Amino acid sequence: MNGLITSCPQCASNDISTYSFYVACGGCDWSVQDTDPQFTAHAEALGWANVPCDQPIIAAIDSLPADFGAALTTNRAEFPKGHPVHGAWPDSMTAAEFRMSREAFGLSAEWLAERLGVALKTIQRWENGHRPVPEGVAREMGEMTTAMHMGAAHLCAEFLITADDPVLMIPRTGTLFGFPASWYRALVEQIRENLENEYGEQGLAAATFRVVYFDEVEAQS
Known part of the structure; x- marks a missing residue:
């Protein structure tokens, strides 16, 4: 090639x-x-x-x-009137924004297609700009950002900040609680951001937590 x-x-x-x-x-x-x-x-x-x-x-x-x-x-005036870039956030997503969100969540196109109930080719067409991202899907992607920040990352931060020399365990492969291993890797940086921005000096100290795979811990048992 x-x-x-x-x-x-x-x-x-x-x-x-x-x-x-x-x-x-x-x-x-x-x-x-x-x-x-x-x-x-x-x-x-x-x-x-x-x-x-x-x-x-x-x-x-x-x-x-x-x-x-x-x-x-550049600026919005460079794009034709019907381009998604002219839509209101968060009801409108460009192809690039949609793919950025998926990758920021650490999700494969296949996983997202299954959860959204659409074909893989549909996800690919949204990301290629061959088909506009539906408003409902754009809103859901925005809500996922909030849920990841306020939900999963917050729950982990609350435990890490009270632990001595905290170490976070994540799956190396497969899924856990319905999410793929790649999602957990993306979650780690969101947890660090929460600790650094929301918990003062205690959070800054906790944000230095280390990350290991579950199987590393099991191997030590």
């Missing part, structure tokens, strides 16, 4: 995420590392040729041009 990687050669999903060091599929475990010629071709197709693939991540960030922010910024 040469050039830009837009779909997974293993499962055909177009749930492709690109990082500075690899390309990964959200639908399965397929990925291309930065040492693979496919990644180099992919990076070049994205216009990343000026940032060597073997360059350290921090150095790559430091090498961003001074007009980086300006290069990413």
Whole structure:
């Protein structure tokens, strides 16, 4: 495969995420590392040729041009009247916003499709912008953000702040309480944010908690 990687050669999903060091599929475990010629071709197709693939991540960030922010910024007037960007938040979501929310929750397109009761292709069409995200779905994604912050993250923060040298256990694979392991990894950062912003100095201290997989604890038993 040469050039830009837009779909997974293993499962055909177009749930492709690109990082500075690899390309990964959200639908399965397929990925291309930065040492693979496919990644180099992919990076070049994205216009990343000026940032060597073997360059350290921090150095790559430091090498961003001074007009980086300006290069990413535009205004709503640039979009046609019917584009979702003109809709009112949170009843309207653009394709990019929908995918960002899903990835921020640590959820695969397959998992979200099942929970929303739609086909995987429907999720992919929303994320590709081939079909508008329904208002009800946009609102639900917004409500999930609040629920994650005020619900799950809050419950964990309340226990971590009272524990001595707290260590948070999360699943390595599979599901727990109906959520996939990837959701728990995303939850960790939300918990840290809650502790740092809502509990004063005690929260800042608790926010240094370590994270391990459940099976690591079981192995020590």
